[in-house]
Amino acid sequence: MLNNIVNNIKKKSLRERFLLVLGILFFLVYLVLGLFIIFMKNFPLAMEPTYRFAFGVLLIVYASFRFLRIINDNND
Incomplete structure (x- = not known):
């Protein structure tokens, strides 16, 4: 499985690899931002905890x- 993914990455052009890395970066940004919003005690915006939790889960x-889109696009 991992070997297959590495081979697919090697077959991609430089532009496609850049977009893959950019997609992974933004995936991590949204994930970390959602976790920060849920678990930060001193959140800088005035939001009720329920809305803050819902927004974090949405992110x-x-x-x-x-x-999932990155994984599906990488299998092509």
Whole structure:
């Protein structure tokens, strides 16, 4: 499985590899941002904890959606 992914990455052009790395970077940004929003005690915006938790979960779900798209695009 991992060997297959590495071979697919080697077959991609420089532009496609750059976009893959950029996609992984933004996946990590959304994931970390969602976790920060959920677990930060002194959140700089005035939000109720329920809304803050919902927004954090929404960002994590969006990050997982992006991750699944990256995986599916990489298999091509």
